[in-house]
Amino acid sequence: xxxxxxxxxxxxxxxxxxxxxxxxxxxxxxxxxxxxxxxxxxxxxxxxxxxxxxxxxxxxxxxxxxxxxxxxxxxxxxxxxxxxxxxxxxxxxxxxxxxxxxxxxxxxxxxxxxxxxxxxxxxxxxxxxxxxxxxxxxxxxxxxxxxxxxxxxxxxxxxxxxxxxxx
Amino acid sequence: xxxxxxxxxxxxxxxxxxxxxxxxxxxxxxxxxxxxxxxxxxxxxxxxxxxxxxxxxxxxxxxxxxxxxxxxxxxxxxxxxxxxxxxxxxxxxxxxxxxxxxxxxxxxxxxxxxxxxxxxxxxxxxxxxxxxxxxxxxxxxxxxxxxxxxxxxxxxxxxxxxxxxxxxxxxxxxxxxxxxxxxxxxxxxxxxxxxxxxxxxxxxxxxxxxxxxxxxxxxxxxxxxxxxxxxxxxxxxxxxxxxxxxxxx
Numbered sequence: 375x376x377x378x379x380x381x382x383x384x385x386x387x388x389x390x391x392x393x394x395x396x397x398x399x400x401x402x403x404x405x406x407x408x409x410x411x412x413x414x415x416x417x418x419x420x421x422x423x424x425x426x427x428x429x430x431x432x433x434x435x436x437x438x439x440x441x442x443x444x445x446x447x448x449x450x451x452x453x454x455x456x457x458x459x460x461x462x463x464x465x466x467x468x469x470x471x472x473x474x475x476x477x478x479x480x481x482x483x484x485x486x487x488x489x490x491x492x493x494x495x496x497x498x499x500x501x502x503x504x505x506x507x508x509x510x511x512x513x514x515x516x517x518x519x520x521x522x523x524x525x526x527x528x529x530x531x532x533x534x535x536x537x538x539x540x541x
Numbered sequence: 542x543x544x545x546x547x548x549x550x551x552x553x554x555x556x557x558x559x560x561x562x563x564x565x566x567x568x569x570x571x572x573x574x575x576x577x578x579x580x581x582x583x584x585x586x587x588x589x590x591x592x593x594x595x596x597x598x599x600x601x602x603x604x605x606x607x608x609x610x611x612x613x614x615x616x617x618x619x620x621x622x623x624x625x626x627x628x629x630x631x632x633x634x635x636x637x638x639x640x641x642x643x644x645x646x647x648x649x650x651x652x653x654x655x656x657x658x659x660x661x662x663x664x665x666x667x668x669x670x671x672x673x674x675x676x677x678x679x680x681x682x683x684x685x686x687x688x689x690x691x692x693x694x695x696x697x698x699x700x701x702x703x704x705x706x707x708x709x710x711x712x713x714x715x716x717x718x719x720x721x722x723x724x725x726x727x728x729x730x731x732x733x734x735x736x737x738x739x740x741x742x743x744x745x746x747x748x749x750x751x752x753x754x755x756x757x758x759x760x761x762x763x764x765x766x767x768x769x770x771x772x773x774x775x776x777x778x779x780x781x782x783x784x785x786x787x788x789x790x
C-alpha cells in the first residue's frame with residue numbers, strides 16, 4: 375500500500391470518528407434529559423466499607439449514618455427525588471419553600487445539587503437508564519466507603535407495585 | 542522563547558517555555574476540574590474512561606469522551622500544521638506564536654462565556670471542555686514540536702518516567718559530570734514543579750477570584766507570545782543603530 379493512500383485512510387478514520395461521535399451525541403438522550411422526572415429511592419447501602427457486611431443495612435447504625443449524611447437535604451425529599459425540567463429539585467413537602475437546583479456536569483457523570491447558589495452535594499452517576507439510576511456519594515465523614523443510592527423511576531415503581539398486588 | 546526551533550534552542554529557552562506553559566496548563570487543569578468536573582490538560586485517563594463507558598453501554602458518555610480526545614488531537618494537529626506550513630510564509634517567530642494566540646483566544650472565550658453566558662447545562666460543559674482540550678492540544682503540539690519533543694507540558698506521565706530514569710542514571714558518579722543529562726534533569730524538574738505550582742495557584746485562585754482565573758491564564762499566554770517581540774525589537778534597534786554608525790563613518 376502506498377504511503378499517500380495510508381495518509382488518506384488516516385484522514386478518513388479521523389473524519390469517521392468525529393462524525394460517528396457527533397451523531398451519537400446529537401441523536402441519543404443525554405443524562406440531563408434522562409434524569410428529568412420523579413424517582414423513588416429504592417435502596418441505600420455503603421459500598422467498600424470495613425464492616426464486611428456484619429452490620430445490616432436496616433440496622434439503627436446505618437439509619438443514623440444515613441440521617442447524618444443526608445442531614446442537609448434528605449428530610450426535605452423523603453426518598454422521592456423530583457428533577458424538574460427547569461433544573462429545580464422539587465420538594466415533596468409542600469410547606470417547604472426552600473428550593474434545590476440540580477446540575478449535570480462532566481461527561482454526564484456528576485449530579486450536583488445547589489442550595490441558594492452554593493454547592494450542597496455532588497454525586498457520581500454510576501449508571502443511568504430510563505428506569506434506574508445508581509448514585510455514588512463520596513462522603514467526607516471519618517468513615518471509609520462510598521454510599522450507593524439506587525433510584526427507580528416513579529411510574530415504573532408504581533407499575534411494579536400494581537403488578538405485585540395483582541399477583 | 543518561541544523564535545528558535547529544535548536543536549537551536551538553548552536550555553534557557555526551554556526552561557522559560559516549559560515553566561510558563563506548564564504553569565498555565567496546571568492552572569487550567571485544576572480550574573476546569575472545579576468548574577466542569579473534567580480534566581482538560583491530560584487525556585490518558587480519557588482513553589480508559591472511554592473504554593469503561595462503552596463497556597457499560599453508556600454510548601452517549603463514550604461519544605462525548607471520544608469528541609474530547611479528538612479535540613486534543615485536532616489542537617495538536619493544527620499546531621504542528623501551522624508551524625510546518627508557516628515556515629517560508631511568515632517569520633519563524635510568528636509561525637510559533639500563532640498556536641499560542643489561538644490557545645489564548647480559546648481560554649479567553651471560556652472565561653468570558655463562564656462570566657456572562659454560562660447556564661450550567663451539560664451541553665455547555667461538554668463543548669467548553671472540548672475547547673479547553675483543543676487549547677491544551679495546541680499548547681502541547683507547539684512545545685513538543687519546536688523543542689524536538691524535549692518540552693511537553695500538559696501532562697506528567699512521560700515526564701515522571703523520564704525524571705525517574707534520570708534520577709537513577711544520576712546515581713552513577715560519572716553521569717553527574719554529564720552536562721546534557723544534568724540540564725535535562727533541571728528542565729524536567731522545573732516543568733514538574735511549575736505544573737504543580739500552577740495547579741495550586743489555579744485552585745486557590747478559583748476559590749478567591751472564581752472565573753477570573755481564566756484571565757490570569759490568558760495573561761501568562763500573552764506573556765509567552767510577546768516575550769520574543771521585545772527581543773526582536775531590541776535586536777532590530779541594535780542593528781539599525783550599528784548600521785547608522787557605520788554609514789556615518
